[in-house]
Amino acid sequence: MSDASTHSIVAPHGLGIAPHAPAAFDSPDAQDAQDAHDVRNRGVPFDAAWIDGLRVNHAAVERRTATLAARRSVKKDAQAAWLLKAVTCIDLTTLNGDDTEGRVRRLCAKARRPVRADLVEALGLAPDAIATGAVCVYHRFVAAAADALAGAGIPVAAVSTGFPAGLNPHRLKLEEIAASVADGAAEIDIVVTREHILTGNWRALYDEVRDFRAACGAAHLKAILATGDIRTLANVAKASMVCMMAGADFIKTSTGKEGVNATLDVSLVMVRMIREFRERTGARVGFKPAGGVSSAKSVLAYQVLMKEELGRDWLEPSLFRIGASSLLADIERQLEHHVTGRYSAFNRHPVA
Numbered sequence: 371m372s373d374a375s376t377h378s379i380v381a382p383h384g385l386g387i388a389p390h391a392p393a394a395f396d397s398p399d400a401q402d403a404q405d406a407h408d409v410r411n412r413g414v415p416f417d418a419a420w421i422d423g424l425r426v427n428h429a430a431v432e433r434r435t436a437t438l439a440a441r442r443s444v445k446k447d448a449q450a451a452w453l454l455k456a457v458t459c460i461d462l463t464t465l466n467g468d469d470t471e472g473r474v475r476r477l478c479a480k481a482r483r484p485v486r487a488d489l490v491e492a493l494g495l496a497p498d499a500i501a502t503g504a505v506c507v508y509h510r511f512v513a514a515a516a517d518a519l520a521g522a523g524i525p526v527a528a529v530s531t532g533f534p535a536g537l538n539p540h541r542l543k544l545e546e547i548a549a550s551v552a553d554g555a556a557e558i559d560i561v562v563t564r565e566h567i568l569t570g571n572w573r574a575l576y577d578e579v580r581d582f583r584a585a586c587g588a589a590h591l592k593a594i595l596a597t598g599d600i601r602t603l604a605n606v607a608k609a610s611m612v613c614m615m616a617g618a619d620f621i622k623t624s625t626g627k628e629g630v631n632a633t634l635d636v637s638l639v640m641v642r643m644i645r646e647f648r649e650r651t652g653a654r655v656g657f658k659p660a661g662g663v664s665s666a667k668s669v670l671a672y673q674v675l676m677k678e679e680l681g682r683d684w685l686e687p688s689l690f691r692i693g694a695s696s697l698l699a700d701i702e703r704q705l706e707h708h709v710t711g712r713y714s715a716f717n718r719h720p721v722a
């Protein structure tokens with residue numbers, strides 16, 4: 371176990387981890403981060419020693435995340451810039467039983483021009499300067515989304531593997547991944563089998579994610595841990611590491627359908643494991659909080675977390691995404707307030 375200092379949040383093998391990203395993680399420009407997008411995490415052979423004895427210092431986690439929530443957020447022009455950056459990292463999402471192709475196409479139009487034209491102009495940006503990081507839908511709508519986003523350079527992300535429960539037969543999970551890739555999905559958000567985590571069957575978790583990795587082919591793999599269902603922060607840490615060992619390009623907190631979805635505590639543990647994995651392998655793995663991230667204030671806290679824990683590259687969509695269905699509306703309201711000094715009603719910011 372690591373030293374008792376408050377800085378050791380996740381303590382594998384006695385390695386305390388300081389609360390700020392090593393300078394080596396900060397690249398001078400975003401190009402390195404974009405390059406990272408092209409560099410897939412190819413994974414490493416399963417090694418139980420990487421997770422044995424992994425424990426989480428809860429008090430240290432809570433102390434660290436309390437500083438984020440209490441932080442005087444960035445103000446005025448700087449806040450507007452951070453919020454615009456956040457927009458480029460949103461996986462604009464609709465994952466509802468009553469979704470229709472029409473709703474998905476409207477969401478894609480919003481993804482292309484996510485901020486109202488008058489606000490973009492008032493902020494001194496070109497009309498098409500800002501687009502979201504991706505559009506995230508069920509398999510049924512992947513082809514329509516790919517058609518609607520043709521030429522936009524915005525990837526389609528498909529939730530898969532029996533989302534949100536993830537309890538379909540393994541063979542059907544692999545078939546679903548392949549079908550979404552065939553329909554045009556460039557990113558696959560898989561959900562892991564929670565039982566493997568709850569029973570500590572880490573080899574089974576590794577093997578299933580390894581299979582998903584292979585089924586994705588050239589598509590990027592995001593591994594959803596469903597952290598609200600896996601009981602402990604130690605399980606969050608171990609599952610994060612196992613999914614990265616298996617080749618996940620991103621690790622993602624939640625489906626958005628659990629009772630508790632993305633939280634700063636869980637996110638801190640996951641990004642610390644991303645850092646540990648980077649220090650061990652050199653591979654950059656992305657992070658995606660999802661579910662309940664619905665306010666501009668909350669997304670600023672996540673951005674500070676990414677910058678301080680992992681460095682500047684992790685503010686780019688190649689390494690940071692936010693799975694959200696209503697966040698964009700609040701960001702647009704904040705931007706309108708920045709431009710006009712007035713808050714508008716939510717109904718003036720329809721998403722789809």
Ligand SMILES: O=C[C@H](O)COP(=O)(O)O
Nearest residue numbers: 626660661662693694695
């Ligand atoms: O990843 C996608 C989540 O389901 C979105 O959750 P949300 O509707 O709470 O923003």
